[in-house]
Amino acid sequence: MSRRTGGGKAAPGRRTTARRHLRAGWWCLLLFLTLGFVLETLHGFKVGFYLDVSSSTRRLMWTLAHAHGALFSVLNVLFALSLRALPEWSRESRTLASRCLLGALALVPLGFFLGGISIRGGDPGLGVLLVPPGAVLLFVAVYLTAKATRDSVP
Ligand code: HEM
Numbered sequence: 001m002s003r004r005t006g007g008g009k010a011a012p013g014r015r016t017t018a019r020r021h022l023r024a025g026w027w028c029l030l031l032f033l034t035l036g037f038v039l040e041t042l043h044g045f046k047v048g049f050y051l052d053v054s055s056s057t058r059r060l061m062w063t064l065a066h067a068h069g070a071l072f073s074v075l076n077v078l079f080a081l082s083l084r085a086l087p088e089w090s091r092e093s094r095t096l097a098s099r100c101l102l103g104a105l106a107l108v109p110l111g112f113f114l115g116g117i118s119i120r121g122g123d124p125g126l127g128v129l130l131v132p133p134g135a136v137l138l139f140v141a142v143y144l145t146a147k148a149t150r151d152s153v154p
Contacts, residue, residue: 014087017098018080025076028105032069035113039066061116061124069109072138076105082145089148097148100141107134 012020039062042050050059079101083094107130114127 012095012098014083014094017094018083021076021080021083021098021101024102024105025073025080028076029070029073032066032073032109035062035066035069039063055119057119057122057124058116061112061119061128065109065112065116068112069105072105072108076101079141079145082149086148088151093144093148097141097144100137100144104134104138104141107131107137110134 039050049055050062079098083089086094111128111130111134114130115124117127118125
């Protein structure tokens with residue numbers, strides 16, 4: 001059963017949130033591992049679009065998309081598992097942390113990936129502008145989760 005938050009929108013329960021993060025985490029991990037295989041293939045075929053010195057920014061951006069995507073996916077799985085250990089965590093704070101973590105999972109790897117599509121000289125494309133807001137969302141999610149561990153009664 002869902003309780004309502006101040007905004008009038010139904011906040012999901014702990015089990016629903018956990019399942020959402022497990023689903024997002026495992027499917028996104030598969031996605032970003034697949035991106036790793038794609039990068040490996042670009043190396044295997046020595047594709048200039050990715051490996052030329054003039055494309056080093058693209059290579060950096062796509063490597064960062066792969067690495068951050070994989071890491072953030074694992075973080076989402078960890079978040080789901082942490083929910084069980086934090087039963088006293090208030091619904092409002094938990095829901096905010098959950099939304100921020102999902103937002104970070106979407107924005108940071110996507111920003112790096114888009115930033116590598118159209119590079120201008122040594123600069124990434126404008127898509128990279130998604131990264132800083134994604135980083136802020138991650139910061140908020142990790143802060144709220146860390147705070148919940150402190151507030152929880154053992
Ligand atoms: C949880 C799993 C994984 C994590 C956390 C991860 C993380 C990373 C990190 C941090 C880098 C950057 C290394 C550096 O530049 O010093 C990297 C690069 C790379 N990864 Fe992964 N990786 C994972 C799985 C995979 C898989 C399954 C593949 C596919 C075979 C793969 C292919 C690559 C390739 C090809 C690069 C080099 C890209 C380049 O420099 O052009 N990764 N990965």
